[in-house]
Amino acid sequence: xxxxxxxxxxxxxxxxxxxxxxxxIVGITIVSWVAIAFATTADRPEMTRLVFAAVLPLLGxxxxxxxxxxxxxxxxxxGSQTTLDAVRAAGGLAEDEQITSVxxxxxxIVRKDVSDDAQAQTLQLSDFYRAMRSAGMSxxxxxxNRRALYVVHEPDLDKYAQMHSLSTAALTxxxxxxxxxxxxxxxxxxxxGAVPGTxxxxxxxxxxxxxxxxxxxxxxxxxxRTGLVLxxxxxxxxxxxx
Numbered sequence: 388x389x390x391x392x393x394x395x396x397x398x399x400x401x402x403x404x405x406x407x408x409x410x411x412i413v414g415i416t417i418v419s420w421v422a423i424a425f426a427t428t429a430d431r432p433e434m435t436r437l438v439f440a441a442v443l444p445l446l447g448x449x450x451x452x453x454x455x456x457x458x459x460x461x462x463x464x465x466g467s468q469t470t471l472d473a474v475r476a477a478g479g480l481a482e483d484e485q486i487t488s489v490x491x492x493x494x495x496i497v498r499k500d501v502s503d504d505a506q507a508q509t510l511q512l513s514d515f516y517r518a519m520r521s522a523g524m525s526x527x528x529x530x531x532n533r534r535a536l537y538v539v540h541e542p543d544l545d546k547y548a549q550m551h552s553l554s555t556a557a558l559t560x561x562x563x564x565x566x567x568x569x570x571x572x573x574x575x576x577x578x579x580g581a582v583p584g585t586x587x588x589x590x591x592x593x594x595x596x597x598x599x600x601x602x603x604x605x606x607x608x609x610x611x612r613t614g615l616v617l618x619x620x621x622x623x624x625x626x627x628x629x
Contacts, residue, residue, distance in 0.1 A: 448554055482589035486582060489591075489625070490606050490618030497522040499529045507536050508564035512547070515539045515563075516555050526603070526621070529563070533615045535605045537563065537576040547572060579603040583610030584617055592625050 423435055497518060501507045507529050518527050525541040541555075547566050548555045566572045578600035582591050586606070595604055602622040607614030 448552060482587065482592075484588045485584075486586045486588060486591045486606055486620060487584050487618065489588060490620045491624075492618050493533070493616050496616075496619050497524060497527060499527060501529060501531050501536075503531050504536055507531060508562060508567060510563045512544060512558035512561045512563065512566065516541075516544060516558065528603070528605075528619065530616060534613060535579060535581075535607075535616055538579050538603045539563070539566075539576060540602065543572055543575045574600060579605060579612070581605045581607045581610055581612045581614060582620075583607065586610070588625065591620060595622060595625060 422437075423431060426435075499507070499510055499515070499518070501510070510529070515527050519525060519541055527539050528535055529537040529539065543566070544555050544558065547561070547569070548558060550569075551561075553561075563576075566576060578598060580594050580598050580601050580603070582594050582604055584606050586594070591604055595601055604620045604625075605612070605614075605616050606618040606620060607616055609615075
């Protein structure tokens, strides 16, 4: 029996992106033309201004959301693979190396500190975005009394913004509570593991592999998620292991 051909996911994504953009632009153009054409002579200048004021931001957001959603993943994969290949070519890390030599120490972590979970959920999403841009990072953890509560990743901010037809930089009134209210996003925000300071790189990789959704590990005093954070290790850090 002949094997069914495997679909080209990249090509399908490209076709879908063009289709969505095309339908959106045509639909917006038709609605705008109808609004202007059927306006009275006296109202037409004002209607034209209103149409342009409404359509241009909408079109920009639409195009940005489609590009980010359909092509952002490829860029991330290429960047991650390039970094991984370069580090491996340089020798990588020994599997028996202690995780404390790989982690970012607590006092060097770019983070948000709060007193408890209630305060954490009042943090504005735009603050996370600015912190990422300022630090040149794509994720920011939230700690309460030196214990990890959440890790906010830029792709999750993008996903939330796309769900609500907003640009990521425009998330000035939304808070972490809004993201937590979505079950899938809450899972992403709280998907992280923990290892003790005595763990090796190999043991840390094994711990992360047990958590398919997780991209972060915290090195804690007792090796548990609820322990005091000593340092932070990301999936990118562990990719340096040979």
